[in-house]
Every structure is written in C-alpha cells, then in structure tokens.
Amino acid sequence: MATIIVGNQLAEETATGRDELPADYRGYLGMVSHRLLWLAQPGDVIVLPNQPDPTFVAYVWDLLGYHSNPPRIVVPPTGARDDLLLYDDRLLSEEFIDELRTLIRPSQSEIWAFFHDSTVMALAERLGLPTNPRRQFLEQGGLRLVNSKSTFRAIASGLALHIPEGIIATTPAAAERFIWTHLAESRSVIVKQDGHGGGYGNDILKSPAGPSGFGASRSAEIPDRQALAAEVRASWDRWTTEGTRPVVIEEYSGDAVPLYAEFDVRDGDAELVGHGEMRVGDSDDGPTNAGLVVPAVRAAQGPAYPAFLEEAQSLAAALGSIGYRGSVSVDSIALPDGRILLNEFNGRISGSTHVHTLCRALFHGDPLSTRVVLVRSHRTLPPTASTLDTLEDLQLRFDSATGFGVILGGDDGQLIIIASSLPDAEQVERLLDDAFAERGELCRDAV
Known part of the structure; x- marks a missing residue:
C-alpha cells in the first residue's frame, strides 16, 4: 500500500483572513513540512509546498537506506x-492531480496528511481513492472535533481527567467574570482560540503581579476591571472567530513545564508512540517552543507521571471510540506542586511524530530505554552541506554502529541529538553552539 503524505502544515483558514500568520512564519512552517521525509517508505509520494534542499533529501534517504x-x-x-x-488551490489544481495519477494506483493507495481537512478529502475523492471509516469521520467535520480545545475540555471532563480550572465561554460576560476572579487574586489566565495551534491565537492576560510565560502569541497586563472589560470587547471577535466558535479560558501557571504524549489510534486501540517534554526558548516575540526532550527525563521521575500517561491514553482511546484514526498528541503541563494537568489534544501529525518514527527505524525494541533525545528547533543554521561538515569535523555526526550522535532533522535548522543521558546531550548542544559561533555561523532564533 503506497501512501500519499501531504505536508499541509496548517489549515487554509490560518493562512488567510483575520487569523493569517506572518509570511516569515508561514515560510518556516513550509520548511518544517520537509521533516515528513522521515515518515516515508519506499514507493510513497510526499507532497510538499516547495522543494527541500537536495543535500538534505540525499542525507535522509542515505540514513534510512532508501x-x-x-x-x-x-x-x-x-x-x-x-x-x-x-493552499487549497494548489492541492486541487488539475495539473497537480494529473501528475499524482501517474504516480499511484488508486486501489492500492491512501492519504496521510498533516491536516485531514476537507481539501484533502476532496483530493482523495478526485484521485479515486477507496473510502474508509476514517475518511467518513473526517468528511463529516471530524478534524475540527479532534483539534478543538472546547471539545477537549468536554471529553476530558466527562472522563474525570485532571485538567486546568477553566471554562468554555460563549458570551463576553461569562468570559469577563471568569477572568476577573483570577486577575483579582493576582493570578493569570490563558485565552485559547478554539481551533488554532502552536500557541497562535492564544492570549495571556495577567494582573500587574501575575505570572506570564509560554504558550501564547500575545500577553497583556490588565490593571483593573474596566481595562478587562475593554480588552474583552476588543478581542471577542478574534477569540471566537467572528462569533462562530466558543473560546476556552483557563488558569495559567508561568512555572509549568509543557509535556506531551503521542499515540497512534487504530481500531479499538490507542498505542503509545512516545512522550516527552517541550523545551522553552526565547525569541524576539517572547518564549517559544524550542524543541523536545524525549523521554521527559525530569518530569518522568515524579509520582504523577504514570497517571498522566494513563489519562492521556484514555483520552486518545476516547477519540478512537468516536471514529478518529491516526496520530494524536495529548498535551499537558507539569506544575511546581507535582500535579500534571492535561490541557489539549491535537489529532494530526505533530512536531514529535518524525522523531519517534526515526528512532523506531534506527533502533530495535524500546528505542529510548537507553537513550535520551534532545531536539533543537526554531533555529537557523548554515546550509545543509555546511552543517553536516561541521558535525563531521566535530565527530558528532550520528553513527549507526553506536546509535549515538547528531541527526539533521530538517533543512529548517532542526538538530536531533541522541545521547546516553540528558547532561551528555546538553553538552553536545553547547559544543555545537561554540562551533557554529567560531565559524561565524552562530545559531539564532528563526522566528
């Protein structure tokens, strides 16, 4: 069975209109889609928005043995x-569909997209791909359900899982009341657009003494109730996508550590693919996701971690019971008091999918039982060939014989450091920083 892998990193509505992302970030996301090369098998077709660096392509095929x-x-x-x-007009152009038809056998092909949205469903239909229950679920709006923050809160609450204090607000008055109960006590809240991702569309609202931090594209200090009312009035249409969706508002902890657990949802089962910690870095726009630590070495030592994985699996299984099939990442936050609270799910290929897929391809058995993977993202690097030369000169390039070293995760500048411990991985990262700086190729924030 050949797979058509579609790198449609974000849905159409996040590329146009009120929620349009900046061009530099859209360009970065387009390059992120090049990481999907790690998911492909011989005979597959990978649909990308633009051509990846040929040196990176050759590097991936060589490491995978293709x-x-x-x-x-x-x-x-x-x-x-x-x-x-x-964009939609690119995926559904007759010229593109005609080209795909020459590369596949419809009866022996399937689509695996980053976002299984209506455009991907239309593409499958026009290619004559066979219908299956997964497609039927998605054709009826299932994608919105499994990427909805309000749906997450409803299902997680129904399963009695541990989630942050919060509400699904459908009126400005309800939103203002909940937010003020927190700001008045010098606490902060995070306001989440129901269908956005990657922190975009989220606002952190804080009192002058409240915490701020990671997970939002905007942070605002609210000095009093009058200022809060003005903020809600000014932001309501944006928060609710012109009144078409509810908004999720939750208590926010600035000291929380973001975690994830990724599952592969199949018929009657949700298999744990991997879990880890999302690293926080700094950019000109504030804190941002800077990569992963796999597994979550620090958090996994706490007594609440096994229960977090069990709750995350029950949530993934619940999505399977309503018809979803495929990758789902359950996000959570580890609080300073030891609690771990689930805070959303994302039914799509995630930023960790290629990392776990790669580890399974390279190693046998439990790939991370004796290793720690440190993923460094949101950075710019020299061209692929120069980066690989630097890794070779430092004798840090991944060695298949030992199972340790540094892998170039994408031509967007992502590095995947595989070491025996987190301190060893962090030391390798520092060596790389120093080496690129000495060569006048200092890594810096990409966005």
Whole structure:
C-alpha cells in the first residue's frame, strides 16, 4: 500500500483572513513540512509546498537506506498566493492531480496528511481513492472535533481527567467574570482560540503581579476591571472567530513545564508512540517552543507521571471510540506542586511524530530505554552541506554502529541529538553552539 503524505502544515483558514500568520512564519512552517521525509517508505509520494534542499533529501534517504527505490517528492504549481504552504488551490489544481495519477494506483493507495481537512478529502475523492471509516469521520467535520480545545475540555471532563480550572465561554460576560476572579487574586489566565495551534491565537492576560510565560502569541497586563472589560470587547471577535466558535479560558501557571504524549489510534486501540517534554526558548516575540526532550527525563521521575500517561491514553482511546484514526498528541503541563494537568489534544501529525518514527527505524525494541533525545528547533543554521561538515569535523555526526550522535532533522535548522543521558546531550548542544559561533555561523532564533 503506497501512501500519499501531504505536508499541509496548517489549515487554509490560518493562512488567510483575520487569523493569517506572518509570511516569515508561514515560510518556516513550509520548511518544517520537509521533516515528513522521515515518515516515508519506499514507493510513497510526499507532497510538499516547495522543494527541500537536495543535500538534505540525499542525507535522509542515505540514513534510512532508501538507495534503490526512494519515495517521490511532488510540489504542486504555485497558486494565487505563494509557495510557502499548500493552499487549497494548489492541492486541487488539475495539473497537480494529473501528475499524482501517474504516480499511484488508486486501489492500492491512501492519504496521510498533516491536516485531514476537507481539501484533502476532496483530493482523495478526485484521485479515486477507496473510502474508509476514517475518511467518513473526517468528511463529516471530524478534524475540527479532534483539534478543538472546547471539545477537549468536554471529553476530558466527562472522563474525570485532571485538567486546568477553566471554562468554555460563549458570551463576553461569562468570559469577563471568569477572568476577573483570577486577575483579582493576582493570578493569570490563558485565552485559547478554539481551533488554532502552536500557541497562535492564544492570549495571556495577567494582573500587574501575575505570572506570564509560554504558550501564547500575545500577553497583556490588565490593571483593573474596566481595562478587562475593554480588552474583552476588543478581542471577542478574534477569540471566537467572528462569533462562530466558543473560546476556552483557563488558569495559567508561568512555572509549568509543557509535556506531551503521542499515540497512534487504530481500531479499538490507542498505542503509545512516545512522550516527552517541550523545551522553552526565547525569541524576539517572547518564549517559544524550542524543541523536545524525549523521554521527559525530569518530569518522568515524579509520582504523577504514570497517571498522566494513563489519562492521556484514555483520552486518545476516547477519540478512537468516536471514529478518529491516526496520530494524536495529548498535551499537558507539569506544575511546581507535582500535579500534571492535561490541557489539549491535537489529532494530526505533530512536531514529535518524525522523531519517534526515526528512532523506531534506527533502533530495535524500546528505542529510548537507553537513550535520551534532545531536539533543537526554531533555529537557523548554515546550509545543509555546511552543517553536516561541521558535525563531521566535530565527530558528532550520528553513527549507526553506536546509535549515538547528531541527526539533521530538517533543512529548517532542526538538530536531533541522541545521547546516553540528558547532561551528555546538553553538552553536545553547547559544543555545537561554540562551533557554529567560531565559524561565524552562530545559531539564532528563526522566528
């Protein structure tokens, strides 16, 4: 069975209109889609918004051992906008569909997309791919359900799972009342757009003495109730996508450590793929996701961690029971008092999927029982060939014989450091920083 892997990193509505993302971030996301090469098998077709660095492509196929029959990379024609992302008009262009038809056998093919949205469903139909229960669920709006923050709170509450204090607000008055009960006590809240991702669309609202931090594209200090009322009035349409969706508001802890657990949901089962900690870094726009620590070495030592994995699995299984199939990442926060609270799910390929897929391809048995993986993201690096030369010079390039070293995760500058312990991985990261700085190729925040 050949797979058509579609790198549509974000849905159409996040590329246009009120929720449009900046061009530099859309360009970064387009490059992130190049990491999907790690998920492909020989005979697969990978649809990307633009061509990845040829040196990176050759590097991936070499490490995976795909010499004789590598996957095919296809880039649709540029549409009405640009080639930064896979917009609807690009994926559904007749020229592109005709090209795909020459590369696949419909009866022996399936689609695996970053976002299984209506455009991907239309593409599957026009290619004549067989219908299955997964497609039927998605064709009826299932994607929105499994990426909805309000749906998460409803299902998690129904399962009596541990989640942050919060509400699903449908009126400005309800939102204002809940927010003020926290600001008045010098606590902060995070306001989440129901369908956005990656922290975009989220606001942190804080009193002058309240905590601020990671997980939002905007932070605002609210000095009094009058200022809060003005903030709610000014932001309500944006928070609710012009009144078409509810908004989720939760208590926010600035000292929380973000965690995730990723599952593969199949018929009657949710298999744990991997789990880890999301690293927090700094950029010009504030704290941002800077990569992963896999597994979550520090948090996993706490007594609440096994219960977190059990709750996350029950949540993933619940999505399977309503018809979802595929990857789902359950996010959570580890609080300073030891509690771990689930705070959303994302039914799509995540930023960790290629890391776990790669580890399973490289190692046998439990791939992370004797290793720690430190993923460094949101950075710019020199061109791929120069980066690989630096790794070679430092004798840090991944060695298949030992199972340790540094892998170039993407031509967007992501590095995957595989070591025997977290301190060893962090030491390698410092060595790389020093080496790039000495060569005048200092890593810096990309966005």
